Amino acid sequence: MVYMSKDREKTSDNTELKIKGLLAEKGVKIPKDQNAEGMSSRGYGTMENNELLLTFYEALYLLEKNMLEVEDEKGERVDFQKLLRCYELVNENAWAAYLTYRDLRGRGYVVREGFGLGVDFRVYERGEYGKDTAKYLVLNIQEGKPISLEDLTRAMMQCQGLKKELVLAVINRRGEIVYYSVSQLSLK
Secondary structure, eight states: OEEEOSSOEEETTOOBOOEEEEEETTEEEEEGGGTHHHHHHTTOOEEETTEEEEOHHHHHHHHHTTOEEEEOTTSOEEOHHHHHHHHHHHOTTHHHHHHHHHHHHHTTOEEEEEEETTEEEEEEOTTOBTTBOOSEEEEEEETTSOOOHHHHHHHHHHHHHTTOEEEEEEEOTTSOEEEEEEOOOOOO
């Protein structure tokens, strides 16, 4: 007998079943027979060619939670550090993106990839994934790395056009995250 808990799959004797994935250029591929559809329904990855493609930050999160095993094309096991290095090859802000993703998931939110123009993530209210659209768009900002007013304004306008709330995730040098809600000030 197998039953599902919040983020883990367990057998009746409470031993955890790990999902196995293969390292790919854009993330980690999970075959359909590895409960890909179950993972997708909980807000992980996107289905492509009958496989679930996890982003690097999703794979890092699941690897850290001991829910995922990743192998490379040679069949060798990929650990957290190697997966992070692969992610850093495609995103210079990989660590910051992962920290924000992990923090939001840890708070019970479903977090999906952003729309571009500086927006890193779409965040769904708890219990609303699959029922409603994302309520928040999150922009990562790292302490010591300035963001131009034009970029912030562009992200704000994009959020307003989509009727979403812009949230700045400010990451300090210790990796702690503070969230700020951003809105346009209208003086009348």
